[in-house]
Amino acid sequence: MEAPYIILKKEILELLKREAKLLNCQCTEEEIENSISQSKGIGDISSSIAFRIAKQTGKRSADVAAEIASHIKTPKLVKSISSENGFINFHLNRAIFSSEAIMHILKGGYNENASTMGDRSKVVIEYISVNPVHPWHVGHLRNALIGDALSNIYQSCKYLVVRENYLDDLGLQAAEALWGLMNLQKLGISIDQQKKFDHMLGEVYVKTNKFIESDPKIMEEIRKTNKLMENEESAEGKTLEENMIFGYLKAERETASSFGIYQDIIVRESDILRFRLFDKAIEELKAKGIAKLYGEGKYAGCIAIDLKDIGTDGALAGLMENVKVLVRSDGTPNYAAKDIAYHMWKLGIIEDNMLFSPFISKQKNGKTLFISGKEGKIMKFGGADITISVIDSQQNFEQQVVKGTIEALHGEKRKEIKHLAYEVVELEGSKLSGRKGTWVGYTADDLLNEAKSRALKLISQNENLREDEKERIANAVGIAAIKFTFLKISPEKKIVFSWSTALTFDGDSGPYCQYTYARASRIIEKSGVKNFEDLPAISEIPEEAFSLIKLMALYGEIVEKACRECRPNIIGEYLIDISTSFSKFYENVQILKKEGNERQWFLSLVFAFRKILGYSLALLGIEPIDKM
RNA sequence: GGGCCCAUAGCUCAGCUUGGAUAGAGCGACAGCCUUCUAUAAUGAAAUGGAGAAAGCUGAAGGUCGCGGGUUCAAAUCCCGCUGGGCCCGCCA
Numbered sequence: 001m002e003a004p005y006i007i008l009k010k011e012i013l014e015l016l017k018r019e020a021k022l023l024n025c026q027c028t029e030e031e032i033e034n035s036i037s038q039s040k041g042i043g044d045i046s047s048s049i050a051f052r053i054a055k056q057t058g059k060r061s062a063d064v065a066a067e068i069a070s071h072i073k074t075p076k077l078v079k080s081i082s083s084e085n086g087f088i089n090f091h092l093n094r095a096i097f098s099s100e101a102i103m104h105i106l107k108g109g110y111n112e113n114a115s116t117m118g119d120r121s122k123v124v125i126e127y128i129s130v131n132p133v134h135p136w137h138v139g140h141l142r143n144a145l146i147g148d149a150l151s152n153i154y155q156s157c158k159y160l161v162v163r164e165n166y167l168d169d170l171g172l173q174a175a176e177a178l179w180g181l182m183n184l185q186k187l188g189i190s191i192d193q194q195k196k197f198d199h200m201l202g203e204v205y206v207k208t209n210k211f212i213e214s215d216p217k218i219m220e221e222i223r224k225t226n227k228l229m230e231n232e233e234s235a236e237g238k239t240l241e242e243n244m245i246f247g248y249l250k251a252e253r254e255t256a257s258s259f260g261i262y263q264d265i266i267v268r269e270s271d272i273l274r275f276r277l278f279d280k281a282i283e284e285l286k287a288k289g290i291a292k293l294y295g296e297g298k299y300a301g302c303i304a305i306d307l308k309d310i311g312t313d314g315a316l317a318g319l320m321e322n323v324k325v326l327v328r329s330d331g332t333p334n335y336a337a338k339d340i341a342y343h344m345w346k347l348g349i350i351e352d353n354m355l356f357s358p359f360i361s362k363q364k365n366g367k368t369l370f371i372s373g374k375e376g377k378i379m380k381f382g383g384a385d386i387t388i389s390v391i392d393s394q395q396n397f398e399q400q401v402v403k404g405t406i407e408a409l410h411g412e413k414r415k416e417i418k419h420l421a422y423e424v425v426e427l428e429g430s431k432l433s434g435r436k437g438t439w440v441g442y443t444a445d446d447l448l449n450e451a452k453s454r455a456l457k458l459i460s461q462n463e464n465l466r467e468d469e470k471e472r473i474a475n476a477v478g479i480a481a482i483k484f485t486f487l488k489i490s491p492e493k494k495i496v497f498s499w500s501t502a503l504t505f506d507g508d509s510g511p512y513c514q515y516t517y518a519r520a521s522r523i524i525e526k527s528g529v530k531n532f533e534d535l536p537a538i539s540e541i542p543e544e545a546f547s548l549i550k551l552m553a554l555y556g557e558i559v560e561k562a563c564r565e566c567r568p569n570i571i572g573e574y575l576i577d578i579s580t581s582f583s584k585f586y587e588n589v590q591i592l593k594k595e596g597n598e599r600q601w602f603l604s605l606v607f608a609f610r611k612i613l614g615y616s617l618a619l620l621g622i623e624p625i626d627k628m
Numbered sequence: 629g630g631g632c633c634c635a636u637a638g639c640u641c642a643g644c645u646u647g648g649a650u651a652g653a654g655c656g657a658c659a660g661c662c663u664u665c666u667a668u669a670a671u672g673a674a675a676u677g678g679a680g681a682a683a684g685c686u687g688a689a690g691g692u693c694g695c696g697g698g699u700u701c702a703a704a705u706c707c708c709g710c711u712g713g714g715c716c717c718g719c720c721a
Contacts, residue, residue: 034646041649048648051701061701085649086701131721171721269721302719318631319717328719335721396632397716423633423714458683489641492633494714501640505683507654508641515683522681565645573642576653587661587685628683 001109004077004100005553009045011075012036012090016049019068025053038550043082043089050086061086094541098605101553105608106533110615114559118159122383124346125151127390128256128263129166132248133177134202136255137439138447138497139392139425139432145486145621146422147390148261149568152619154388157563162381163263166342169245170269173435175226177201178240179218180208182225187211196445198251201244206437230270232374253360253369255444259479260621262365265381271354271372272338272345280350281341282327290408291326301329307401310408324401339402347406347415348383356381386416388566393421393492420566422491428498442497451478451503458505459628469627476623478503480510487620488572508576513617514625516579520610521626523591524603532607536597544585545605551578552612559619571619578616582609 016032032049039046050065057064065083072081072088077100079093127147130140147163155161168174180187187207192200212218228236249266256262272278282303285291291305307322326337333341344350357376360369370379391399399419406417425432432439456474459465465473485502489495505511541549555574562570591602614624 030646035648037648039649046649048702051648055701087649168721173721299719304719320630321717325719330719332719334719338721392715393633394715395721398721400632421633426714461683493641494634496640498640501655504655509654509683511683512654519681519684526681569642573653576642580653583684584686586681590681592681 001104001107003104003109003553003556004097006556008075008077008097009036012045012047015072015075016047016068016088019072020049020053022071023053023057023064023067025056027052027056038554039087039089041087041089042084044092044550045090047088047090048086050083050088054086094546095538097553098541098546098549099535099537101549102604102608103533103535105552105611106535106604110555110612113158114156114556114615114619115158115563117157117560117563118154120158120160121385122160122162123154123386123388124162124164124381124384125154125388125390126164126166127151128261129168129391130252131168131171131173131434132201132245132252133173133205134434134439135196135198136252136444137425137432137434137442138444138502139439141259141444141447141482142422142425142486142495143390143392144256144259144261144444145483146420146491146568148259149483149487149571149620150388150390150420150566152621153559153563153568153571156559156615156619159386159563162265162384164346164381165263165266167245167249167266167268169240170230170273172222172226173205174240174244175222175229176208176212177205178229178236178244179222179225180204180211181244182236182239196251196254197247198255199443199445201248201251202434202437202439206435206440209435209437249359249371257364258448259444259483260364260623262363262367263369264367265356266359266369266371267342267354268372269338272342273333274374275354277345277350277354278333278338278341281344282333282337284344284350285326285340285405285409288409290405294323299323299325299329303327305401305405307404310404318397336398336401339398340405343387343402343406343417344409345382346384346387347410347417349406349410349415352380352382353378354382385414386418388418388420390420390422392424394424395419396421418566420491423494425495425497428496447482447502448478450499451482454478454503455481455505455511462628465627473625473628476625477505477511477514477628480514480617480622481505482510483620483622484508484510484513484572484575487568488576490569491567510620510622511628513575513579513613514622515628516582517610517613517617517624518626518628519586520582520606520613523586523606524610525626526592527599527603529600529603532604534600535604536600538598538601542585542589544581544588545602548578548581548585548609549605551581552609555612555615562619568620571616575613575616575620578609578613582613 013033013036017029020027020032031052035047035049036045050068051061054061054064065086065088069081069083069088074081077093077097078090080091082089125147128144130136151161151163181204189204189207225236228234229240231237282291290309291303294300294302294304302325304323304325307319307324325334327333354372355376356370356372356379358368359371363369403417430438452474455478456470459470459474481503488508558570558574562568589602594602617624
């Protein structure tokens, strides 16, 4: 069931194509399609194609527009067509268009999907991927929220989404935290069992780093730890696995869950090696001549890629030397190498033999969270058509290498590698650093607690709510405030964190949208009406109602756009637009005072609006609220 | 040396991919917005507070779209060159 707006747009496109042909214009279908949009000026839908036709035929644009407007057939949902300033303007038949748009929504036009664009192709979306040595801070939260919203958006466009978290359980920072954990006395820390594990571990990690600064010889011990922990049977290996990694993940998932974020799989870096994904990847890269063993010179003994071989466009051109090492001369792979292998697994380029077992058998969303490891069974999480990695823009270069390498290897076989590069979150006057501990006081948990208590204060003013309701609503409102603040900003924009803007409940905010939802709900409740699908005919549609309906009709297109561009902030903008539009309608039309058919019609509009608002909120992971 | 990103109202941001009619929001500051009940009291009015569908709405104010060229019937949007800010270019992750 296609939305009336989409059908109409297609119809107009066909009609304009015919007109252009009659006028001997060579413009492409795409050009005509791009010329059609919701009108900013006169009319409801307009086309600027007359300018192009005029150019080609040497006529005046106003004349061409007038000619087309008078000649073109009038589509069913259109009342009249006019021309002004060279634009062709379609004036909708408001009553019919409105009713069809509302019915489309009421009949469940968007219940399953906002769009069928994805056609069940598979996409692996990687997000969060925090080093397991400290709690999430507000910067990690931005990543988590973008990744979660993006996953929702892709799912709504009918993609099969695997929500994936990459866990770096090797690496030096893990060794540092582990060393600290095993040498608490040296650091002068006593463990507070009450403290959330990730916060405690973060403190250990920061103290360890300070300790290293004061005594660089400690680094040798840590390197030893790093080597030892690779052996699963060693004390280091066991502590790493059983205490640190699992303790960390449990705490991290608590944070995730408190924000309503649930993923499908956690893949451990150590398993990229364990299951020999890395070996297979290097083999294939060498076989295709992309990577090679350097015999002499600076890179003697390394396996590396000459970037000239994989294209020098974009970020790749920014390298001082053209060589990117994958395997060090001591035979160990670096981060980029593992990421390339991992992407090859995600895309099904190398065989899928990784084992998975449940980590949380039933998350609050009802689904299981799996983790890779030495035990479990082979599960087909890889083999995707598209991979998206939500990683901050500092890693642009590295991600370009990954993308370039795999594209060189795999050609253009309908596989797509996307990097959603977002800018980092900073504090006023300083940067967030896991190592230095500047995140203390700015963790995701801190933010949520503060948001909840501020929301509760505000909600307590409403004396019609029971205590338990207040608690529940404050939680939802607090989360909405935070999510909206982070998600309404374009990913490529840097955020300087401030408590007052992160926790705003006024204006362009999550709570404002929730509040609008609550208002719509209260009207529906007070009306006593249960059936909204009997839509009577109505002769006149107030301006405010019609503006709202036009916005509602764009829902599918908006979600597609957000999906194509990987930008959840487009949904945020849309939420504000429809909420504001609804508020204006609500101020101007006293719905419950209306009678008969009019009342029923307006209530159906409110009901349809509430559905659209609910879908949109859900895309950003914001809970709709019936009263607040 | 090179590459990527950002620059739009006092502040925070949309709009740029696909050029189009008068460049849009929010915050802040300014001026306003219905009904009813109730408290303060000699009475009434005003004022303040509470409640209602009310965390809302309306109005006016605020702009060299960083600068300079170019392309075009038309440039915030495309191209070239600057300026300022951020990030990156390791046998780290």
